[in-house]
Amino acid sequence: MKSVKSLSLAVRHLNGACELGGNRPEERKEEYIASAEQNTVCKVSKETVTSLACAAMAALLSSASVQSAETGEDPDPEVEDDFLPPTFHPDPGAAPFGNFPCYYRFHPPAARLNLLPRALLRSLFPAPTSSCLPAPPLLALDVGCNSGELSIALYRHLSLQENDSVNMGSLHIPGDLRFLCFDIDSALIERAEKYNPFPGSVFYKVLDVMDSSARLAVLQPFLNGFGRSTFDIGFCMSVTMWIHLNHGDKGLVEFLDWLASLCNYLLVEPQPWKCYRSAARRLRRLGRNDFDHFRHLTISGDMDKRITGILTAGGAMELVRCFGSTSWDRSILLFKSKSLKLAENEEL
Known part of the structure; x- marks a missing residue:
């Protein structure tokens, strides 16, 4: 009682x-x-x-x-x-890495999925017609997965057949899609693992993506298990601002360069600049200091354009398509590795 x-x-x-x-x-x-x-x-x-x-x-x-x-x-x-409400840390309301405990109550996965065609992976990775061998697994990376709701939603959405309206029980997994998802917050990852309906295909790890040695320890064994050195597609959804605020201009560039070298395709949802100001205000209201780098950032303004510029600089990637904007004013941008394009040309 x-x-x-x-x-x-x-x-x-x-x-x-x-x-x-x-x-x-x-x-x-x-x-x-x-x-x-x-x-x-x-x-x-x-x-x-x-x-x-x-x-x-x-x-x-x-x-x-x-x-x-x-x-x-x-x-x-x-x-x-x-x-968003605070996490249960000694400093209430502190989520300096964007690790909010109930993020998807406010930004439900469906709002993003509605912008992405279900046939996206089939169009990017068509099944070979000249081979009787099964297609190799497609490897996907979800950076900053929070508690995993979007990871699972992406897995379901991108794996369904085009005729799912006729046969809802039928799944088409292109070459057996495998998702590696990580977040810096161990409590969020624990929750993601607890409610994971696809433990054989979707894997969660705790990882600080800016720790290069930790990255190697988590990602390398996964890729080696499939005889691969890169992921077919990466998802970086509303993560770039937190990297930028915590690691500065240099950290953002290094992070995006690393993703460009690791993923053949990359789906990015950048936060607009107004979100940076809002995040800084939230810390000040809590009586905390500003983010260390906030007042020294020179990469600012139109963040879609700035992040596109970083990813396409030096010919690393090219912008393939913008799928539109979410109801909370975030663009979803698809990039393709230039090295993948060169490999395709060599095969022709």
């Missing part, structure tokens, strides 16, 4: 946050979520409180969006940086 009472109290606190209204309701979120945690942390699991917090903040965001539509004002274009 005490647990139920505590849980009910948490809900009231979180509902209170939703009822605040106002043009900038996110300014109160830490107060209510912290209060809910204090009343439940000893009696209710943190996962339950996190779930309640996510639901409450989703309602809060919805309320703010309705109000902004009525008033003509924009509450805040960078949703995940200003509205």
Whole structure:
């Protein structure tokens, strides 16, 4: 009964946050979520409180969006940086690497999948017609996978047959698609592994992508297992800003150069510059220092254009297509390795 009472109290606190209204309701979120945690942390699991917090903040965001539509004002274009609840760290609200605990409540995978054709992998990697041998596995890399919801959604979406509307139970996995997904947050990876419906095809690892020795230790054995040195396709969805803020201009360039050398195709969803400012504001509201590199970044402005410039510099990759923008104003860009194009020409 005490647990139920505590849980009910948490809900009231979180509902209170939703009822605040106002043009900038996110300014109160830490107060209510912290209060809910204090009343439940000893009696209710943190996962339950996190779930309640996510639901409450989703309602809060919805309320703010309705109000902004009525008033003509924009509450805040960078949703995940200003509205998401904090992780349960000593410093509430700290997610300096974008490792939000319930990111997909606000940016559901379907919003991205709707922009990507289901036949994407079949069009990029057509099955050989002259061989009776099975096609080799396609290897995919998901950088900064959070808790894995998008990884699984991509796996399902890109593996379905074109006639899935007729035969929903039929799966076409081009050459047995294999996903290697990683994130810096061990708690998120633990959750991803716990709820992974495809443990034989989708693999999760804890990895700081900017640690070159750790990268080698995680990626090399995976690639060697398939006799490969590169991934067929990489996914880098709303990750570039966090690399940029934490490692500066040089770190961003090194990160993108590394991806360009590792992936034959690369799907990138850059955060626009307004998200950088929002992330910095969030830290200041929490009484923390700015990101070390924020005020010294020279790569700024139109981040789609700047990141495209980095990836295509020196002929490493070429921009193949922009699939459009998500409802939260993120472009999804597909790049192709120039070395892959040269190899194709040599075969002709």
